[in-house]
Structure formats: structure tokens, C-alpha cells
Amino acid sequence: MRYLLTLHMxxxxxxxxxxxxxNGVYEGHGAFIKHVTETGEMVETKALAEPxxxxxxxxxxxxxxxxxSAFVESEAFLCGYYVVDVETEARAVELAAMIPDAQYTAVxxxxxxxxx
Numbered sequence: 734m735r736y737l738l739t740l741h742m743x744x745x746x747x748x749x750x751x752x753x754x755x756n757g758v759y760e761g762h763g764a765f766i767k768h769v770t771e772t773g774e775m776v777e778t779k780a781l782a783e784p785x786x787x788x789x790x791x792x793x794x795x796x797x798x799x800x801x802s803a804f805v806e807s808e809a810f811l812c813g814y815y816v817v818d819v820e821t822e823a824r825a826v827e828l829a830a831m832i833p834d835a836q837y838t839a840v841x842x843x844x845x846x847x848x849x
Contacts (some may be wrong), residue, residue: 735776735818735845736825740834742783742812750837761833769817769828776816784810809838816845 747755769775791798815832820827821843829840 734789735816735842737845738815738817738825738829739811739834739841739843740832741809741838743838746807746837758833761817765831768831774819774828776834778813778815780813781811826839
């Protein structure tokens, strides 16, 4: 089963972290990637740009409208994800808990139900 593990960034919270804590997050991602690669559970990972670099596109009555920001206005934003291939939901949750961001914010584990 494949799961999408989404990471959400809260810039206000991030700004309160010490340099050591921030470095711990960066190093933790390296260790997590190494671990899930070695176990064969890694499918892919991506880091995403912040909302200021986002375009939200809608088509209404045949007219394309572009908004210069993320779809949802919020303090926290989707900043990246991992796709993992695991045997059980419990393993997906276990891996989500290993992601260093989980110490400071939520990591969502969502089952992928269709791939194109």
C-alpha cells in the first residue's frame, strides 16, 4: 500500500526554533530518507515552494482565473511530501512519526487510492 506523508510548515513556529533545532530537522530528513531507502519503502519525496510562489487556477464559465497565492489562506502550508510503499497503515503512521517535522507540527498519513 502506498501512503502520502504530507509535511506542513508554520513559518511563525519555524522562526521560534533555534539554529540547532532547525539543523536537527534538516539532518533528520537526511536520516529518514536513508532509512526508508534502505528498507525499500521510499517511492519519492518532494519539497515545495512557499505560498508566495504559488498560483491557484480556477476556470469559471470558461474563463481561467489565476490567484497569486495558495488555495487556502492559513498560517501553515503544504511544504513537501514523501510517498512510501508499506505493508500496513500502522507502518505508514510509524514512518510519519519518524519525520522530524512531527516534533513541531502535524505530519499527515493518507492512503493513496489511485495512481495514474
